[in-house]
Every structure is written in structure tokens, then in C-alpha cells.
Amino acid sequence: MSRLAEVFFDVLRLPGPRAPAAQAQLELAFDHLIADGQHLALHRLLLARHSADARSGVLEAVAKDFAGRLLAKAAETPAPGTGILVALLLLRSELGAAAPMERVPQWHRQAMAGFDAEQSLLLYNTMFGQRHFLRNVAELKQALPELDWVAQWRQHGLKKLQTYLFYWPRGADASRLAELLEFLQKDGNRPAPDVNFDDFVDVVRRVLQTGQAGGEENPGAALHRNTSRVLAVAREYGLRRLGLGGRRLRLAISISGQLRGYVPALASWRKHLLPGVAADFYVHAWKQVGRSGSEPFRRFLPFEGEAFLAAYREQCMKMGYPDFVARYPGLFKTLSASGETSEAHLSAVYGTDKVVLEDDADARFAGWSNSRKMHYKIGQAQSLIDASGREYDLVLRIRPDKAMRLLTGSWADMLGVVGDGKHLLADGAMGMHYGNLMIGDQVALGTPAAMRSYAAAYADAIALEGQGLVSANTFLRGHVSLARQCFLHQIGVGKFPALFGGLLGAAPLSSREIQQELDRDAQGRSDPVDRILLAAVARDLAAR
Structure with a gap:
């Protein structure tokens, strides 16, 4: 089927x-x-x-x-x-x-x-x-308040009711849910060993005590509904209204992971995100910038120039990628070297001395998934903020290659939403997908304390692994593990009020650099393949 x-x-x-x-x-x-x-x-x-x-x-x-x-x-x-x-x-x-x-x-x-x-x-x-x-x-x-939860448990079990419980309507009559809790607490009614069971019972208790499971509110929704009003209010007025004494909001920006298109992304932040705030950057990234691979079948290649890209794909496919790489050692050596960065360079770009680079090819990261690396780096960048000893109103964690097109809410209004320490704003509000709790995992904004809890997803997974708790293992998952971390800390996650662009790729190797390396690699040979590639680069340079 x-x-x-x-x-x-x-x-x-x-x-x-x-x-x-x-x-x-x-x-x-x-x-x-x-x-x-x-x-x-x-x-x-x-x-x-x-x-x-x-x-x-x-x-x-x-x-x-x-x-x-x-x-x-x-x-x-x-x-x-x-x-x-x-x-x-x-x-x-x-x-x-x-x-x-x-x-x-x-x-x-x-x-x-x-x-x-x-x-x-x-x-x-x-x-x-x-x-x-x-x-x-x-x-x-x-329908949930009228549902026979005990009958549902008997017929369909835990997974269905976990999903239903997330959508419990705030303040509804929970008497049928109380019947389920009483039933589950009786001997013999617990299912076969299932690490989700205790967690499910805990959420049922939370609903009975507070009237909601955690999925009812979207604290960012009001910012989107009032976009025109927010844009009409001066940031300075909003800051005074929230008692900051007219000073600029102090913001720590956490940058982590592979940098990719970090330079144009930063330019978009300076234009659309950072005016009106006093921002400090904390960078804990990989030495490798994160370029696309150079295999000819890839949609995006790390080279500049339409003519060269077409010729490169054709000749590389004819010859075979390994033989092509061996034929042009200088080109691919330059490509590899230009795909790395340094702490000194990043300090200059971001205007900070709080920069740490690691090599993800190091043996201690062997076998790590990209998701595990991401969560590890989020925690490390947060540690830089904590170690600085500086005080901030808010902490923003954002992917270094995430472009910004428009901030649709004022910083004052965002501080008003997350200032209680019980809410974050992310690029995707907390929601359900195939029964998994998820949030956006590219942007998050909150108070320093709330962001400390958010960023501890990796450390907590290490500490709790083997304790029989749901999702407490080092198999960390995008969207899911950060949502789980926030839910366990009773932090609601709403939508960050912004229009984002796409994820930006690293700068390609320039046509001039390609031409120089091809000339060197072709010395003493200059056969038809060399001439096709060099002619293509020449057309790209002439078209500038």
C-alpha cells in the first residue's frame, strides 16, 4: 500500500x-x-x-x-x-x-x-x-472535556492520549480527566514498562492543578495580531514604559554551530534586528564554515559563475569525481582552505573577544550526529555568556546563517512577553507534529534564566541518560529535544515576531581564485578539459 x-x-x-x-x-x-x-x-x-x-x-x-x-x-x-x-x-x-x-x-x-x-x-x-x-x-x-478518558486509555493507550492531553482547553471541566488519574493510580492499571507513563501521569496532574497542559498559550500571538500598532510605537517610548529608565535594552546574542553565510546574515541583523539595543556577541562555532560539498550532483556548489558551474558539472560527471579532484589538486586545496575561519577573524567580524572555535573532525566528536553537535554548541555558547559575569535583560540564540527581513514587534513588547521567565519566543511556537512536541530550533529569545534552562538540553540529556525518563538520552533531535527541555521546565514557547529570510550559504570560491588555480593545475598540460573550464571562467569574469 x-x-x-x-x-x-x-x-x-x-x-x-x-x-x-x-x-x-x-x-x-x-x-x-x-x-x-x-x-x-x-x-x-x-x-x-x-x-x-x-x-x-x-x-x-x-x-x-x-x-x-x-x-x-x-x-x-x-x-x-x-x-x-x-x-x-x-x-x-x-x-x-x-x-x-x-x-x-x-x-x-x-x-x-x-x-x-x-x-x-x-x-x-x-x-x-x-x-x-x-x-x-x-x-x-x-470534545476533550466530555471524552471518556478511561475508556480511551483501555482502547487506544498512551500515545493517542498524550496528543489529546497537549490540547486540553484551558480552564475546562476536568472531572473526566480526574477519573483517569484515579484509574491509573490503582495497582494493575499501569501498562507494560513504558518510560512515557510517569511523564504522562505528571502532565495529567499539571492539568488538574493549573488548568492547562502547556500547549494552550501562544504568548507571541498578540505581537503578530498587533503588528501595525507595534511598528507605530517608538522603541524608546516602549522601553520607558517597561521601566528601563530610557536606557537601551541589554542583549546577549548566542552564536553557535556551523557559520555558513554568517557575514550577510549579520548585515541583515544590523539593519533589521539590532537598532535600539545594546548587543554583545558570544560565539562558539566550528572551524569549518560549512560549505556545500563539491560533488557535481549537488544543487548548490561552492563555486562562483554560471558558465563555470555548467562546465564543471559536465566535465566532472564525464571524468568521475575522484579523478577530477586528483586532476586539479590546487583548486580543491584552495577550496578546502577557504572553507575554514579563525577566532581572530570572527572577533573582528562580530566585534567581540568571546569567540571559541573547535574542529568537528577532532576524535572526541567522532560519531556525533549533526543534531547532537547543534545541542552541544548551544550549551557551550550559553556557558560563554554565563562566564562573562555581565547582566543582560534578554538572551537571543540565533543561527549564524539566519537572515532577517523585518522585526514586526518592538523589543519592549517582547520583553513584556518573556520577562516573567516562564516564556520564550522562537522561530516556531510550541506545537504538535505526529505526536511529538516541537518548537523552532533556529531562534530563541528569553530571560537569561529561561535561556539557561533552554540551552541545557544537551547537558541534561547526558546527566539523565539511563534514568528511565522519557527522551532523556543523548539521541538528541532537532525541534523535539529543545521542546522537551522547555516543557519539562514549564516554559511556554511562542512565535518570535519577525519575518525571516532563508538560510544563507557560505561565500563561494570566486571566479578569479578559480582561474588562478586552474592555470596552475593546467601548466604543462592544457588539454581540452582544461581549455573548456578556463574558457567558462573567462566568460564569467567578462560578464561582471
């Missing part, structure tokens, strides 16, 4: 008009896939591709091509089967108000208790492209 779903999407993505026979085959496959309420292969793959790139338009494409068939299937019976209903719920933002979509809320409420864990994980995702799932979540929240 999963293979049929993969073929379906591969054919769907083919460019150009579709032949009638191909369209007919696609429609048969679609009918077969949505009718299956057990495997949901199409639904899983649809959400996975949407999650990988919310801008891909995959939900929109499927709705555009198959809305008529899906809606007709839904209208055939008083209540559609699980496969059809789940498809309607995944695509409801695209299907709009077409009949019989007005009946979807009723069908949803009727089917909710019967959804198994996997079906539930598909429908209530608020991390990536959340507008597609807001109505699903709203209807879930309405």
Missing part, C-alpha cells in the same frame, strides 16, 4: 498535461488509497511531504485534482469511512465550503473517540503549516 502511495505522488508531480489514460489510473489509485482506513498510506505520505516543505503545495495539488472524487465519495453514505474522513480533515482548508464539507464537524466529533493513535497523530499538527489543521484542533478541544 505504501509503495502504491509513493507511485501515486511520483506520477502526480510529473510536469505538463496528463494523458487521459494516466489520469484514469491516478483516479483509480486515489479511490483505492482513500478507501483504506487501516493503513492510511496516502494520508501519511501526504502529511510527510507537506511537513518536509509546507510551501510545496502538496495539499493544494491533491485537493485541486481530486476534490470532486473525494467529495462525491463522502456524500455516498450518511457517514464516510475512516480513510475518506481522514482525507477530508487533512484537506479541509483546501476543500473550503463545498458540499458536503458542512457535515465534516459532525462526522469528526462522532469519529474522534474511535480514532486510533496513528489516525490521531495525522490530524492535529500545529507545528508546520498549522493553518491547515486549526479547525481540527478547535473541534478536538471542544
Whole structure:
């Protein structure tokens, strides 16, 4: 079934008009896939591709091509089967108000208790492209206080209820949830060994005590709703209003990991992020800047010039990459050397002496995943801030290659949101995805104490490994581990009020440098391959 779903999407993505026979085959496959309420292969793959790139338009494409068939299937019976209903719920933002979509809320409420864990994980995702799932979540929240939680536990177990518990509506009647807690505390009702169980019970207690699980609030939402007002208020006025005495807000900026396009990213921060604050930089990065590889199949290559890139790909593919590298040793030696930086250089760029570089090729980092390196570096950069002895109003952790286009909230308003030490603002607010708690992992802003807790994700994982606690191990995961850390410290995470650009790549090797190294490598040889490459570089230089 999963293979049929993969073929379906591969054919769907083919460019150009579709032949009638191909369209007919696609429609048969679609009918077969949505009718299956057990495997949901199409639904899983649809959400996975949407999650990988919310801008891909995959939900929109499927709705555009198959809305008529899906809606007709839904209208055939008083209540559609699980496969059809789940498809309607995944695509409801695209299907709009077409009949019989007005009946979807009723069908949803009727089917909710019967959804198994996997079906539930598909429908209530608020991390990536959340507008597609807001109505699903709203209807879930309405139903949760009336849900028979004990029956749900018996029928579907922990995973489904973990997801549901995250969306507990703040202040709702929790008597049915109290029944579940009483049931779980009785001997014999604990499931087979599961490290999630104690954590789940702890969150149930938190809901009963505080009225929320932690996922209800988005403290950054108000900043987005009031963008026009925020932009109209002078920063100086806002700072006085919050009692800073008219002085500039003191900000520590934590820079960690691979630097990549750090120079243009910093320029965008100076223009859009840093005016009006007194900022100090703390850098704990890798010596290797982090350029793209030079294998010819890569989409982005570390060389300048369109003509050279085309010639490079063609000749490298013909010759084979290892032989090509051996043929041009000077070119690739210069490429490797230019892919490194120094502490002195970074001190000059960032205007700070708080810079530490490490070599991730060192033996002590052998076998480390990129995610583990990221969390380790976040903690190390925070340690530089802590060791400085300086006092700050806020700490900002940001990827060094993250471009900034517009700050849509004032620093005063952000301080007002996170100043209680119980909230952070990140590039992605805390949300659920496939049952995993997630936050954006490229930007975070909070008080020094809150950011100290956030940045301790790696150290805490090391300390707690082997203690039988959920997610307490050194297999750290992007988005998930930082969200878990904040949740355990009862820190809410909202959306940082800004428009960000993309992640910027490291500066490529210039056409002039390429020409110089090719000339050296071709001395005494100058065969057709050399002449093709040098001619291409010459065209790039002439086009400047």
C-alpha cells in the first residue's frame, strides 16, 4: 500500500498535461488509497511531504485534482469511512465550503473517540503549516472535556492520549480527566514498562492543578495580531514604559554551530534586528564554515559563475569525481582552505573577544550526529555568556546563517512577553507534529534564566541518560529535544515576531581564485578539459 502511495505522488508531480489514460489510473489509485482506513498510506505520505516543505503545495495539488472524487465519495453514505474522513480533515482548508464539507464537524466529533493513535497523530499538527489543521484542533478541544478518558486509555493507550492531553482547553471541566488519574493510580492499571507513563501521569496532574497542559498559550500571538500598532510605537517610548529608565535594552546574542553565510546574515541583523539595543556577541562555532560539498550532483556548489558551474558539472560527471579532484589538486586545496575561519577573524567580524572555535573532525566528536553537535554548541555558547559575569535583560540564540527581513514587534513588547521567565519566543511556537512536541530550533529569545534552562538540553540529556525518563538520552533531535527541555521546565514557547529570510550559504570560491588555480593545475598540460573550464571562467569574469 505504501509503495502504491509513493507511485501515486511520483506520477502526480510529473510536469505538463496528463494523458487521459494516466489520469484514469491516478483516479483509480486515489479511490483505492482513500478507501483504506487501516493503513492510511496516502494520508501519511501526504502529511510527510507537506511537513518536509509546507510551501510545496502538496495539499493544494491533491485537493485541486481530486476534490470532486473525494467529495462525491463522502456524500455516498450518511457517514464516510475512516480513510475518506481522514482525507477530508487533512484537506479541509483546501476543500473550503463545498458540499458536503458542512457535515465534516459532525462526522469528526462522532469519529474522534474511535480514532486510533496513528489516525490521531495525522490530524492535529500545529507545528508546520498549522493553518491547515486549526479547525481540527478547535473541534478536538471542544470534545476533550466530555471524552471518556478511561475508556480511551483501555482502547487506544498512551500515545493517542498524550496528543489529546497537549490540547486540553484551558480552564475546562476536568472531572473526566480526574477519573483517569484515579484509574491509573490503582495497582494493575499501569501498562507494560513504558518510560512515557510517569511523564504522562505528571502532565495529567499539571492539568488538574493549573488548568492547562502547556500547549494552550501562544504568548507571541498578540505581537503578530498587533503588528501595525507595534511598528507605530517608538522603541524608546516602549522601553520607558517597561521601566528601563530610557536606557537601551541589554542583549546577549548566542552564536553557535556551523557559520555558513554568517557575514550577510549579520548585515541583515544590523539593519533589521539590532537598532535600539545594546548587543554583545558570544560565539562558539566550528572551524569549518560549512560549505556545500563539491560533488557535481549537488544543487548548490561552492563555486562562483554560471558558465563555470555548467562546465564543471559536465566535465566532472564525464571524468568521475575522484579523478577530477586528483586532476586539479590546487583548486580543491584552495577550496578546502577557504572553507575554514579563525577566532581572530570572527572577533573582528562580530566585534567581540568571546569567540571559541573547535574542529568537528577532532576524535572526541567522532560519531556525533549533526543534531547532537547543534545541542552541544548551544550549551557551550550559553556557558560563554554565563562566564562573562555581565547582566543582560534578554538572551537571543540565533543561527549564524539566519537572515532577517523585518522585526514586526518592538523589543519592549517582547520583553513584556518573556520577562516573567516562564516564556520564550522562537522561530516556531510550541506545537504538535505526529505526536511529538516541537518548537523552532533556529531562534530563541528569553530571560537569561529561561535561556539557561533552554540551552541545557544537551547537558541534561547526558546527566539523565539511563534514568528511565522519557527522551532523556543523548539521541538528541532537532525541534523535539529543545521542546522537551522547555516543557519539562514549564516554559511556554511562542512565535518570535519577525519575518525571516532563508538560510544563507557560505561565500563561494570566486571566479578569479578559480582561474588562478586552474592555470596552475593546467601548466604543462592544457588539454581540452582544461581549455573548456578556463574558457567558462573567462566568460564569467567578462560578464561582471
